[in-house]
Amino acid sequence: MKAPVQFKHNGSDVAVFVDGGASLLTALRDGVGDTSPKFGCGQGTCGVCTVLIDGEVHLACITLAETVAGRSVETADGLKSGPNLHPIQTAFMDNFAAQCGFCTPGMMMAAKALLDRNPSPTRADVIDAISGNICRCTGYEPIINAILAAAGSRQRA
């Protein structure tokens, strides 16, 4: 049986019908049409489906879609503002932090959750913040550098 779910998606009200037991990831990709969160492991291990729910990092693949009713969901698709990239996106580009790119949306959302709470993180803070996100290209150093650079650019902005 399909169930209706209404929530805020990157600031806009959306309403979708989901199958019983469907994940938030399915609701976002198949219902809303936002394919920025990816399906990786389906177990909550890899972090490519990382989104923010009411500002906190969650894994969309193991979040029951119905539990976000009335809440605010942010994805990597909502980072840009019109033609302007978010400082995190710019920093990822400038620091060559995307290799195959599959982990990038999840990494950026984990970074956003960190920087929204802690605008001046240490390297250790960054490593902890992305500890639930796996980069199978093993390009962690450029990713860590990009997040630290994004923090710097935010402080200057």
Next chain:
Amino acid sequence: MPITVKTFATLGEAASALQSDRTAHFLAGGTLVMRAINEGDTSFSTVVRATDRAFGEIRPAGARVTLGAGVTMAQVMANGELSFLHAVARSVGGPAIRNMATVGGNLFAPSPYGDFTVALLALDATLAMQGGYSGRETPLEEFLANRERNTSLVASVTFNRPNPDAFRFRKVSRVKPKGISVLSIAAHLPANGGRIAGARVAYGAMAPAPMRAKSVERALEGRALDESGITAAVAAAAEGTTPQTDALASAWYRREMVAVHLKRLLSGSQ
């Protein structure tokens, strides 16, 4: 297979729903149940939820602490009165998992998961169950011995606040800062006049469920935490353990390592 999701306002109603459909699964943080759905587990077709506020509340009352079973690891880490559990909660998953994973869910996590439960076992926690033997406080150890057959809903977990110096926790994993347990150890070692009285030592990943290391507890009882006391405890470290072999470690390796890490935990070295 389509899943039916039933959401209730109270834990009592949710517990009744679980009693009437013995295959139904209760969903708290989703880290176990949603994973099973994603993997195509067809052993259940009903998911039960509760929006009861009490389920997610932390209730310190003097020397006693009660955690609603829906309290997340992140909530534990954010609570200043639970500082003795911060390192334990931090050892579970990454930041996103800690925002989702609950105290109650951790009780059902199969080995080698369930590190928070290891700490609760060393704290002699009791569980308030809803449904079945409703209202009865069930000792955690008794619950763990029968958890595969459990159909009641765990409402909350209660334990005595330890003296911070008397509580220790250590998780051994190959990947840092986030890694699955090779093993974990929690110890509550209250001392009376320099001698340990009422030792509780618990292991994770050393049996199919978190277990008490009763030989170690007996070896420590009435002794000082000096070289001879630690040597006696370490000699008994692997007694009664039945670890599994998995991708992280062999059963043999776990049995060898538990003595090494128990020694480090008891002697306070890194």
